Each structure stands twice: as structure tokens, then as C-alpha cells.
Amino acid sequence: MPATATAISARSVPAFALDPNSVISVRDATVRPLAKTPTRCSSCNLREICLPCGFSGQDTDRLDELVYTRRTVKRGESLYRAGDAFNSLYAVRSGFFKTTQTLEDGRDQVTGFQMAGEILGMDGIGPEQHGCSAVALEDSQVCVIPYARLEQLSHEMPGMQRQFHKMMSREIVREHGVMLLLGSMRAEERLAAFLLNLSQRFTARGYSPSEFNLRMTREEIGSFLGLKLETVSRLFSRFHEESLIKVWQKSISILDIAGLRRLMGQRMH
Amino acid sequence: MPATATAISARSVPAFALDPNSVISVRDATVRPLAKTPTRCSSCNLREICLPCGFSGQDTDRLDELVYTRRTVKRGESLYRAGDAFNSLYAVRSGFFKTTQTLEDGRDQVTGFQMAGEILGMDGIGPEQHGCSAVALEDSQVCVIPYARLEQLSHEMPGMQRQFHKMMSREIVREHGVMLLLGSMRAEERLAAFLLNLSQRFTARGYSPSEFNLRMTREEIGSFLGLKLETVSRLFSRFHEESLIKVWQKSISILDIAGLRRLMGQRMH
């Protein structure tokens, strides 16, 4: 069986994020009144794809002790920068972020894109300071999760501890996927994998799997994929010609998911 | 300031492992009688670079509750394989491992090399099964850390919990470094970074910073660095010609650390 997008982004290689097991019917979630008490995890419409995922009602309530602040980050602003002291993790409540890692000589690289329900800042725990910067790609809001409180709650609730371990572990798995992508895929495979991954993550959030807007520039995509922006642009054009996708500026329609998946299976030959 | 090896492998980009803060005088450690009760963390000569790092005497004793089994893995054998159920983490006690991630079409990639004191298997926690395989590159021994017990102990000892979080976080940081390497460095920079990282890790274990034996083949190095084995071989030859290193089969002498560091700073231009 050739490598399918599902395989890449979901099973052994969750290329960028989100366990497929947490792919939920968001319709169900959105039926409920939207965030009457919006700072509470227990009533958050993201609870099934965010930190609370997997908790039962009673336990979810306890999460409300954890998250008591929101923070708004305008497009282009940083949530934190490399070198900042580490105090909190952040759950994306709305909007879109990129994380970038910088080398002393100025080179820097996008290490990930984060959307609603995803957690930012886990790389800061070990060094006790952030190693990368998180920048909002559109006006965004995050829930602040003070790490000390998370530790405390993990101590009291074994379920919480395990949930948090799982989240960190999944981040490691996600990065393995990116390493595979950067280390062994050709440019067209990388871009196909990228699009399929975005599609999957939008789907999990109740959006269309095939129509979405890119929040990032060609350069940011290229940086993430280890390619130059011109290469990304050319590939978009080629995918367009081949009727795999429709691109117009930042708006993307995926026309042939199976075709993209097929692309990904091809060995560097 | 150009990117130095130290920068890459130590500070913002701990390219492959091991926090420089844990770079200890191993001489001190090796003075003590070597493993009279060798299954105990409290008397293990690796305790300053392994899981117990950072614990005081009393706490270290409690670690002995955690690790009660050793396992020997012969060269070429797997410690675990992708798809195996996840039960335990493993601390390398002696020897050398590689971890590989596989794609359905047969492509696979080395995602890391692990030496004494480093932890294997953290990617299994989230999915509850191992996503990659760990293979011994020489006859090796690992300490088995049952995950359930680790959770238990984390619950009882806040310090343990934090220590474990830090370890996972550092693994994330390490992988960020690899992503940077794969995404934005040229072949010669990658190999230089690789050699410097190995050197640093050997140093931290009390071995020579400049003379060591590679345990892995050119192909495995290439796979890890996203290069073909021929490219790795050619680069070794070139570094040799340029008197940066001396290579003879698997044995390496680094002749000019500063030169290798300089190499790494060069932009992909």
C-alpha cells in the first residue's frame, strides 16, 4: 500500500498534529450555545479537540481551575519570543499561529503552524525559557495555562497528568513526521503532505476539508517545508494545472484528494 | 556572531540531545565504585546525565522503586518495533541505539541516535504504541522504566513529575534542532553539526571530545541527515582533505573543532 495522506498525517506519522482519534463531529459541539461563560473549558466548544479532550464531565469542570486568563494577540504580534522566561502554555482559542526557531546567523525556520485547540509552548518547560517565537498570523486569542498550576492539577488528577503526557508525546510524534518530511520527501510530496494535513485539521474543526484559506505566506510555507518560496509558488501552479487543486492567492480548493495522496507515495527516485 | 556549534547543539537549538547544563565532570562520577548494585539509579554512574539528574540523594533513592529491570539487546536487534504496544520507557545503560520511523512505501528514516543516559520511547505515550523502532547498533543494555510506575511515582513526587516533563520537553527541543538542520542547512553544515553534536555528547560522558568511533554506517548517518550515503562519504573525504577531521572507516578524529563550527555558520547562499 502506498503511503497515503491518512497514513502520514494520522497513524504512524501524524505529520503535523492532531490525533485522528480526536477527529470528532464538531456539529455536535457547535449545537450548544457558544461560550456563555467563555473562559471555562467545560463549556468551550473546542473541548473535544483541545486539552480537555478525553475527560468526562466532572473532570472537565476541574479544568476550569486551570485556565482563567485569555490573551488576545493581533496579527503579526508575538505571543512569546525565543529567550522569554517560560511560565505558561497556551491553547489557541481562535486564530492562527506560527512558531519559528532562529539561528544566530539570522536564518530562521518555521517549525509549525497552530490552529484552534492546539497547544503552544511545550518546548519551554525543559530549558525554562522559550526556545522559539510564536507569532499570530491573524488576530487570535489564546487561553493561558500557567504551568505551575498545570503541575499542581496533574498532581491531584492522575487523568490530567496522563493527558498532558500524551499531548507532549504527540508533539514528539508530530515532529517525527516533519523530520520524515524534511529528510526523505521531494518538494511536491512535501507540499502535498502539507495541504492534506491542513485539510485534515480543518475537517476536525468542522470546516470544509477541501476549501480553506492559507493564513501564511509562500515564504512561510517554504520555510516550514525546507523549500524556497519560488518553489512553493511553482508547485502550487503545477498542482493547479494538473487539476489537483485550485489556488488563487491564499485561497485553496482541493479538487483531487486521492491525487494528492498518490503524489505523496512516490519514492524519491 | 555566526552560528557556532555550541549554539546549535546547546542553547536555543540543542540539535540532538543533552542540555549543556548537564555537561558534568564525569571523572567525578567514574571515581566511585562502578555499579555495585547495578540495577539501582542511586548508585548508577550515569545518574548525573540520566533520569535522576537533578535529584538530591533522598529523592534519587526513590527512583530505585522505578527501575527494577534491565534488558540486554544485541547488536542489530530491536528494543521495540513500530506498532508494538507501549508499556515502558527505556534508559540506555550502555551501548548505542538508533530509532527509525517507517513510511508505508518502505522509505524509512533514522530519527535519532541514543547513547548512555538517554531515554527511548517517549513517542509511544500518546498513541499507546510505539511509532518508531529502536535498534541497537552495538551490544547494549537498557533500564526498563514501566510507564505506569513512572506515572505513579510522578504523582507522589512532584520533583519526579517535573523532571519527566523536562525530559519530554527537551526531546521536543532536540527535534526542533533536527528540523532546523534538515530544513535550512546544506550538506556540509549538516555533517559538521552532526560531528560536533556527537563530540559534545561523548564529552559529557567523559570520553574524548575529538576521538571516537562511529557506531552507525554512512547510510544511517545519511538517513538521519537527509542525505545519501555517497554524499556523506564524499563529505568525510573532503573534511579529511581539508584537515578538519581524520577519518578511517568508523573512527573519527576531530582536528579542527573551530573549523567545523565555522562551516556551520555559513548561510545556504
Next chain:
DNA sequence: CGGGGATTTGACACATATCAAGAGCGGTGG
């Protein structure tokens, strides 16, 4: 001591980077 994998090295191919120019779009200010 034999054999098969590992390594080296060369010639060549090709994917992607680089350089360059121009077009499109969006925001800002007159």
C-alpha cells in the same frame, strides 16, 4: 580464508536554489 556488505570515487542527471523582472493586491494617504 572466503564472501558479502560497507565504503570510496567518478561521471552524469536532475531537482531545487538563485537571480531577475514584472504583475497583482491591499493598505494608506491625499
Next chain:
DNA sequence: CCACCGCTCTTGATATGTGTCAAATCCCCG
């Protein structure tokens, strides 16, 4: 409302780094 400016994107021509294929040698392991 229009004009301008800057940034993003597209596209072409060309350069180059690294992959591919092939052959010979080496050496380690059984």
C-alpha cells in the same frame, strides 16, 4: 475615490548542490 507604495506572488533563465548509477576496493564477520 483614486493613486501610490510596498509586499507578495508568479514566472523565466540559469546555476549548482546533491542524487543516481556504476565500478572497484576494502574490510569485517563468520
